[in-house]
Amino acid sequence: MKTPASITASFIVSMVASLGLLVLYVLGGQAQLEGVLLGFALGGLGLGLAVWATSYMNVPEEVEERQLMGEPEPGAEEDDTAPLPGMEDLSRRKVLLRLLAGAGGTLAGALAIPAFSLGPNPGDDLFRSGWRAGDRLVNLEGRPVRPADIPVEGIETVFPEGKVGLSDAQTVLIRVDEGSLSLPEGREEWAPEGCLGYSKICTHVGCSVGLYRSAAQQLLCPCHQSTFDVLTGATPIFGPAARPLPQLPLAIDADGYLIATGEYSAPVGPAFWNVDRGA
Amino acid sequence: MTRARRVAAVLLLAVPATAGTKIVASAARGQDTPRRYTQSEVEAGRKLFQAGCASCHGEDGEGGLGPDIREAGAAAAHFQITTGRMPLADPDAQAVRKEPAYSDTQIDQLIAYVASLGNGPAIPTVDLSGTNLSTGAEIFIANCSPCHGATANGGATGRGSLAPSLHPSEPVIVAEAMITGPGQMPNFGFDAATRNEIIRYVRFLQARPNPGGADLGGIGPVPEGFAGLAIGMGALVLIALFIGKGRAHARGGVES
Amino acid sequence: MIKWVESRLRVGGWARKGLNKIFPDHWSFLLGEISLFTFVILVATGIFLTLFYRPDATPVIYDGPYLPLKGQEVSAAYESVMRLSFEVRAGLVMRQIHHWTAIVFVAAVVVHMLRVFFTGAFRRPRELNWLIGVGLLIFAIGMGFTGYSLPDDLLSGNGLRIAYSVMLSIPFTGPYLASLIFGGEFPAEAIISRLFVMHIMLLPALIIGLISVHLAILVRQKHAQFRGPGRTERNVVGKPLWPSQTFKSLALLFLTASVMAFMGGLLQINPVWNYGPFKPYITSAPSQPDWYVGWLDGGLRLFPGWDINLFGITIAAPFIPGVLVPGLLFTFLALWPFLEARWTGDRAEHQLLDHPRDMPLRTAIGAAGIVFFTVLTLEGGGDVLSITFDIPVEAITNFFRVALFVLPAAAGMLTYRICENLQGTDIHPFRRARGVRLRRTREGGFEEV
Numbered sequence: 001m002k003t004p005a006s007i008t009a010s011f012i013v014s015m016v017a018s019l020g021l022l023v024l025y026v027l028g029g030q031a032q033l034e035g036v037l038l039g040f041a042l043g044g045l046g047l048g049l050a051v052w053a054t055s056y057m058n059v060p061e062e063v064e065e066r067q068l069m070g071e072p073e074p075g076a077e078e079d080d081t082a083p084l085p086g087m088e089d090l091s092r093r094k095v096l097l098r099l100l101a102g103a104g105g106t107l108a109g110a111l112a113i114p115a116f117s118l119g120p121n122p123g124d125d126l127f128r129s130g131w132r133a134g135d136r137l138v139n140l141e142g143r144p145v146r147p148a149d150i151p152v153e154g155i156e157t158v159f160p161e162g163k164v165g166l167s168d169a170q171t172v173l174i175r176v177d178e179g180s181l182s183l184p185e186g187r188e189e190w191a192p193e194g195c196l197g198y199s200k201i202c203t204h205v206g207c208s209v210g211l212y213r214s215a216a217q218q219l220l221c222p223c224h225q226s227t228f229d230v231l232t233g234a235t236p237i238f239g240p241a242a243r244p245l246p247q248l249p250l251a252i253d254a255d256g257y258l259i260a261t262g263e264y265s266a267p268v269g270p271a272f273w274n275v276d277r278g279a
Numbered sequence: 280m281t282r283a284r285r286v287a288a289v290l291l292l293a294v295p296a297t298a299g300t301k302i303v304a305s306a307a308r309g310q311d312t313p314r315r316y317t318q319s320e321v322e323a324g325r326k327l328f329q330a331g332c333a334s335c336h337g338e339d340g341e342g343g344l345g346p347d348i349r350e351a352g353a354a355a356a357h358f359q360i361t362t363g364r365m366p367l368a369d370p371d372a373q374a375v376r377k378e379p380a381y382s383d384t385q386i387d388q389l390i391a392y393v394a395s396l397g398n399g400p401a402i403p404t405v406d407l408s409g410t411n412l413s414t415g416a417e418i419f420i421a422n423c424s425p426c427h428g429a430t431a432n433g434g435a436t437g438r439g440s441l442a443p444s445l446h447p448s449e450p451v452i453v454a455e456a457m458i459t460g461p462g463q464m465p466n467f468g469f470d471a472a473t474r475n476e477i478i479r480y481v482r483f484l485q486a487r488p489n490p491g492g493a494d495l496g497g498i499g500p501v502p503e504g505f506a507g508l509a510i511g512m513g514a515l516v517l518i519a520l521f522i523g524k525g526r527a528h529a530r531g532g533v534e535s
Numbered sequence: 536m537i538k539w540v541e542s543r544l545r546v547g548g549w550a551r552k553g554l555n556k557i558f559p560d561h562w563s564f565l566l567g568e569i570s571l572f573t574f575v576i577l578v579a580t581g582i583f584l585t586l587f588y589r590p591d592a593t594p595v596i597y598d599g600p601y602l603p604l605k606g607q608e609v610s611a612a613y614e615s616v617m618r619l620s621f622e623v624r625a626g627l628v629m630r631q632i633h634h635w636t637a638i639v640f641v642a643a644v645v646v647h648m649l650r651v652f653f654t655g656a657f658r659r660p661r662e663l664n665w666l667i668g669v670g671l672l673i674f675a676i677g678m679g680f681t682g683y684s685l686p687d688d689l690l691s692g693n694g695l696r697i698a699y700s701v702m703l704s705i706p707f708t709g710p711y712l713a714s715l716i717f718g719g720e721f722p723a724e725a726i727i728s729r730l731f732v733m734h735i736m737l738l739p740a741l742i743i744g745l746i747s748v749h750l751a752i753l754v755r756q757k758h759a760q761f762r763g764p765g766r767t768e769r770n771v772v773g774k775p776l777w778p779s780q781t782f783k784s785l786a787l788l789f790l791t792a793s794v795m796a797f798m799g800g801l802l803q804i805n806p807v808w809n810y811g812p813f814k815p816y817i818t819s820a821p822s823q824p825d826w827y828v829g830w831l832d833g834g835l836r837l838f839p840g841w842d843i844n845l846f847g848i849t850i851a852a853p854f855i856p857g858v859l860v861p862g863l864l865f866t867f868l869a870l871w872p873f874l875e876a877r878w879t880g881d882r883a884e885h886q887l888l889d890h891p892r893d894m895p896l897r898t899a900i901g902a903a904g905i906v907f908f909t910v911l912t913l914e915g916g917g918d919v920l921s922i923t924f925d926i927p928v929e930a931i932t933n934f935f936r937v938a939l940f941v942l943p944a945a946a947g948m949l950t951y952r953i954c955e956n957l958q959g960t961d962i963h964p965f966r967r968a969r970g971v972r973l974r975r976t977r978e979g980g981f982e983e984v
Contacts, residue, residue, distance in 0.1 A: 069545045119714035119723070126703075126710060126720065140421060151466040157421065157816055167722055167815035200816055205700035205835060205853050206721070207693050208818040210425035213436055213463040220437050222425050222820035223693060224836040225918065225928050227437055238437070238929055240835060242842035242852045270700035271842050271851035272709050416603035420689070420811040424819035429689070429809045434820040435921035435928050442820075480603060490621070491631055491803030499690065501916035503804050504826025507638030510802075512646065514794045515569050515639065516562075522783050522790075523562030 003095045004056055007048045011099035014044025018106035025113050041107050048103075052096065059086045127267045127278065129199070130169035131248060135160035137173060137197070137258040144257040147193040150175040153214040157200060160260065168268055170200040170208065171248055173258070174230055176217055183247075184233045187265070190249040195258060197248035198234045199268040202226055204241035206270050219245065233265075243271060314353070314401065316391035324392025327385055331366050340396045344370050351459065352399020356390045358455035362448075373440050373462060376447060400458050404471065405450040407479050415480030418473060426464070430497035431484045436463060446485050450478045558780045559760035559773035563654075565787060566647035571746065572791045573640040577678075580633040581735065587623055589615040590731030592687065592724035601808050609812035612687040612727050616807055632799030637682055639795065641675050641827040648672060652871070652901050655889035656759045659882060662872040664752045667745050669869040674742050676827050681734040683825050686805070687727060692813025694824055696721055697835070701857035706850055722815045761888050768886045821918050830908050831861060833915035837936055895954035903947035910939050 017040035024033055062085075090097075136144045137158040150156055156173045163169055178194040190196075198219070202209050207223035217230040218237070226241030228234040234245035246264035253259045267275055329338065335345030342348070345367075348355070359365035360381060364374035379386065394401070420429060426442035428434045433444035440463045445453060454474045460466030469477070487494060495502040541547045558564070591611035597604045599614070600621050609617070619626040648668055651657055657665035680698070684691040699721040702713040718725025757771050766772045774780055798804075810819060824832050834856035843850040867874075875897065876882050891898040913920065914935040921928040957964060973981045 067545075070542050071545075115715065119711075119716070119718045119725075122710040122714045122720065149468065151460070151468040153460050153466045154468050155465045165814065165816065168720075170816035204840070205697045205857075207696060207822065208425070208816050210422075210818060211436055211820065212465045213438070213440060214460055214465040215463045216438065218437070222434070222818045222918075223697065223822045224832075225437060225932065226840070236840050239932070240838050240840050240852055240856075242840035270703055270853065271849050272703045273706045273848050273850070274710075275849050275851075276844065277847055411606075412602045413605045413607055416811065417607055420819065421814075421817050424689075424811075424817070426820060428821060429811070429819040430806075433922055435918040437928050439927035439930075441922055441925075483603060489803050489806070491627060491806060492801045494803050494806070497806075497809070498919055498922075499821050500805070500823040500825050500829075501821065501919040503802075504638060504829065504916075506798075506802060507635060507826065508642055511635060511639040511794060511798055512642040515643065515791060516566075516646070518787065518790045518794070519562045519565040519569065522787055523560060523565045 003093070004051070007052050007056070007096055008099060010044045010048030010051065011096070011103040012044075014041050014048070014103040015099075015106045017041040017044060018103070018110040021110040022106075022113055025110075038110075041103075041110065045100075045103050045107065048096075048100070056093075057086060057089065124278075126269070126272060126275075128168070129264055129268050130163055130166050131160050131171075131260045131263055133260065133262045134253075135260045136253070137161075137171070137250070137260065138164060140164060145173065146256050147175065147195050147252065147258065150195065152177055152194065155212045155214070157210070158197070158258075168201070171197045172200045172209065172212070172219065173197055174212065174217075174219075176231065180217070180231055182232050187233065187247060187249070189251070190247060190261075192250055192252045192258070195250055196230060197250050197258075197260070198228075198230070198245040199248070199264055200245075201269045202241060203236075203243040203245060203270060204239070209245065316387075316394060320388050320391035321395045323385075324388035324390070324395075327381070327389050328392050331380070332389075335367070335370060340393065348393060349397040350399045351393055352397070353390045353394040353402045354400040354455045355459040355461065356393035357386075357402050358452055358459060358461060360386050360389055362452060364461070375441075376443060402451065403454040403458060403474065405454050405475060405478055406471075407450075407475055407482070410476050410479040412479055412483055415476035415478070416483075419477050419480045422467060423477065428498060430494070431481060432497045434498075445481050446487075448481070450482065453478050453481055553754075554775065554777035556754065556776045557758070557771045557773045558776065559758050559771060561761060563650045564758070565783075566643060566650050568784060568787055569791055570640065570643040570647050572788045573636050573643055573795070574742065574746070575788070576636045576792055576795055577633060577640060578739065580629050580636065581739075583625075583629045584619065584633055585735055587615060587619045587626060588612070588685065588731075590685070590728040591615075592727045597812075604808065604811070607812065610687045610727070612685065613807070613812045616686040616688075620808065628796075628799050631802070631804050632795050634682075634804045635798040635802070636795045637679050638804075638825060638827075641672075641679055644668075644672050644675050645827075649901070649905070653889075653891040653898060654759075654761075655885065655894060655897070657872040658885040659872075659876070660756055660884055661752075661759070664749055664756075665872050666869055667749045667752070669865065671742060671745050671749065673865065674738050674745070678734065678738045678742065679825055679827055681730045681738065683805075683828075684730050685727070685734060686807045687813050688807035689810040689813050689817060689819055690805075690807075690822060692722070692815070693818050693822055694828075695726060696815070697832075701835075701853045704851035704854040705858055706848060706854070709851075722813075757886075759886055759888050762890075766887065768884070771886075821916075821922075823916060823919070826912065829915035830911035831857065831915075833911035833913065833917075833935075834860060836917060836932060837911070837914050837939065839936075892954040892957040895951045895958075898954050899947040899951040902950035903943035906946040907939065907943040910935055910942055914939075 017037045021034065021037045021041060024030065024037065138144050138161045139156055139158055142161075142164050144161065145156065145158060150173060152175050154175050158171050158173045159166055159169050174196045176194045176196065178191070181191060181194065181196075183190065198209075200208050200210065202221040202223065204221065204224055204226045207221050209219045209221045209226075209228065211220040211222050212218075212230075213220060219228040219230055219234060220226070221239070221241070224240050226239035227237050228241070228245050229237050233247055236242065236244060243266070246266040246268050248264050249261040250258055251261045328336075328340070332340075335343055336348050337343045340348045340351075359374070361379055363377035363379045366380055367374050381389065390402075393399070419431075423431070423445075426434055426436055427445055428442075431445035434442045436442050442464070448456075455461075456464060457467050457469050457474050457477070487497070489497075495506055589611045593611045594608050595611050595614050597607050597609045597614055597617065599605070599617055601617060604617065616630075619630055621627070651665065651668065680694070684695050695717075699713050699717055702716065703709045705712060714720065716726075716729075717723045718729065758773070760766050760771055760773065763772070811817075823829065835853055838852060838856040840852055842852055889897075891901075914932065917931045917935070918928050920926065920931055953964070973983060976982050
């Protein structure tokens with residue numbers, strides 16, 4: 001059986017238009033071109049089907065009996081195991097069927113691609129917190145904090161100056177007796193006057209770790225009870241969190257206020273597949 | 280006048296009356312001027328201390344089984360003794376609120392003695408005039424609700440320690456907790472004005488303003504889910520039993 | 536009038552057949568109807584709420600009658616829920632009826648499903664309706680979670696944060712998937728309007744569509760029935776739809792709505808004014824989802840802090856209890872009819888239902904499953920159990936870590952034994968034995984006393 005070139009051409013045009021739509025989307029899009037390509041993608045499918053149906057399907061006309069609405073329903077007897085007409089002919093058009101499926105699939109793909117507009121590529125967002133070296137620590141009211149403002153056994157939620165409320169930068173500032181600290185190596189200078197800064201985002205699933213057992217020096221997450229030992233670098237000691245709360249290196253500036261000297265010791269928040277590899 | 284407004288108005292009237300009996304020193308918003316205790320009070324307090332407290336806190340409050348309390352001050356002493364948290368029968372257990380073990384006079388004497396040991400904080404002043412319910416609510420939710428819960432009904436804080444319900448707490452007790460950080464509670468170091476704002480909202484919560492009906496304990500979705508399953512689904516199953524015949528084996532077989 | 540319609544549509548025969556449809560009488564057959572009716576109530580109250588709710592995360596200053604929030608910055612969504620609760624007439628009761636009904640809706644779906652499971656009503660020819668039922672359960676939970684998240688209060692915001700983090704934990708695709716669904720890194724403002732579209736359009740459309748097919752299949756296949764005199768695989772014994780069943784169903788609709796109204800009026804639920812507006816840097820305690828998500832939250836609490844590192848790829852701790860295990864459990868649930876048919880070799884059509892005792896293995900697995908989910912759900916409220924019963928949270932978690940495996944196994948074995956003991960007897964486990972006292976007559980026969 002010869003494959004009709006007109007139908008083949010229609011389906012191929014449709015496919016090419018769909019692919020064009022895909023490429024156009026990736027390149028940034030253009031409304032008129034998008035409309036034209038979508039028109040060709042849909043139109044090619046439609047035209048091919050139309051030519052197929054009108055010129056290449058020779059199914060004889062049949063007669064269906066009709067009952068008037070006032071008449072009783074007849075006991076219909078139909079053989080529902082007989083093959084539908086035209087199936088044999090249809091199943092021999094392998095090339096066209098494949099082309100039809102290909103064009104349909106490409107169009108579906110082109111139409112699904114805009115779903116990627118729903119959100120930005122995360123890029124290295126998950127690795128950045130919003131803290132920069134030199135940022136002053138300010139409390140919820142926006143006031144810079146001195147070590148003396150926090151009593152020993154005290155706790156305060158702080159942000160970089162000018163960024164109060166920034167989710168990724170939320171930090172608990174805890175003051176402990178300096179002598180009791182046993183921070184990991186290299187962090188000896190990170191806690192001036194016993195002031196410790198830890199990311200407030202739980203490393204389990206991201207709730208705010210605002211529950212501080214001051215006598216035991218443990219932070220606890222109210223959502224799933226992950227518990228962190230403040231004196232040893234907020235290492236997890238109970239519950240489902242696997243990672244320590246990242247620590248923010250602190251120092252005191254010339255005016256006596258607490259500042260950050262750089263980024264946290266690790267990406268903040270819950271873990272993801274490339275958290276240890278970098279973006 | 281809305282219900283919330285009425286509740287707030289009633290609170291405003293009620294607070295100075297209850298607080299007046301407890302407040303020892305009175306000062307304008309800001310610094311708390313310590314009350315002066317007489318030498319005889321301090322001396323009587325020392326005897327009571329040595330009889331009831333020294334086994335844990337040491338002969339002169341220097342600590343032992345219990346913490347050093349020389350810098351605890353009148354605020355901590357007042358908090359611990361009037362709420363019955365001290366003396367503590369089992370030093371490993373968390374101190375919880377119970378009937379005080381001493382009379383009012385004895386309590387004053389003990390406070391006088393503890394205050395005389397060092398420079399700890401005095402009993403704070405609570406003054407709710409000029410406070411704003413909304414300010415207090417915002418600070419409370421940010422700082423207190425992680426442990427005590429959004430409705431101040433208390434919460435679990437792990438290792439067997441509990442953040443108690445604040446519903447039985449008098450205003451001055453709440454203020455003292457904020458500046459002394461009893462037990463596992465952090466020391467928030469709030470100034471007097473901030474404390475007053477918070478206390479205003481705690482008083483509001485203590486009136487249990489529940490416009491939606493019974494609050495089921497006010498501790499969130501757990502009791503709500505339980506009520507939904509037990510009461511809601513339970514009632515519907517009973518209704519189904521009432522409407523549908525409950526018997527799998529219909530004795531009569533085909534109904535006529 | 537009827538004649539006029541009939542002479543144009545000729546549906547009389549069809550309608551008469553419909554009205555004569557036979558309903559076997561058993562209370563447990565009403566559980567599906569309860570699910571349907573609670574959904575009807577949800578749609579009715581939900582339409583009311585939609586008229587006042589604003590799916591908008593834009594910050595506004597609250598200036599309503601609830602004083603503790605006056606002057607605070609809240610989202611427009613939260614503000615609209617506050618207005619609905621405190622200023623719109625009948626708004627609070629509608630909100631509370633809607634929320635209580637949501638809680639009961641999922642419960643009714645689950646209990647209905649348990650009935651179908653334990654009586655073997657999923658067997659051929661009803662496997663398709665079982666699959667649709669599993670889909671309905673998933674969408675019902677989705678409806679519940681999206682609804683819980685809409686008010687943009689502190690509890691719901693933290694719930695979303697957890698959902699985001701669980702998505703983030705999926706290897707390779709997690710960060711992209713989470714960003715696409717939330718519209719960026721959490722907290723992204725787009726999520727509120729997206730949840731709204733899900734909650735009032737996509738999910739309801741899916742549920743209504745699936746319910747239609749569910750019921751059409753039910754009509755096509757006719758009801759299953761319990762064994763009893765006169766009941767065979769080739770008949771249905773019961774009462775016709777008209778009149779008694781119609782009245783019973785109407786009665787059930789009104790009584791269900793009545794229970795929901797009582798609860799909505801008398802029991803406060805989800806007081807968002809207490810939680811306050813969502814701020815990404817505050818979590819209050821106790822912090823829980825609604826009950827039907829509790830088992831997932833319990834899994835997150837229970838799973839130890841293990842980040843598995845394979846060749847530099849991190850499999851974050853929440854992935855296993857938050858994605859992998861629930862996915863496997865729902866797959867297992869959906870495939871159950873086919874798995875059972877394979878194990879028993881029974882592929883025949885069944886119109887008569889099983890007594891649970893007659894299928895001890897299935898009943899035991901079902902009981903184990905119930906206990907498994909109960910343990911996870913209880914762990915989801917571990918901190919509330921801790922303050923209620925004065926037990927350390929850590930002890931509760933450690934206990935459930937063991938109990939999650941031991942208790943279901945024990946419950947399964949116990950159930951199996953009970954089933955075996957009940958087999959061959961006609962005793963109902965929850966009811967006293969019924970019988971008639973007989974006396975021997977002089978002629979050697981018996982008569983009832």
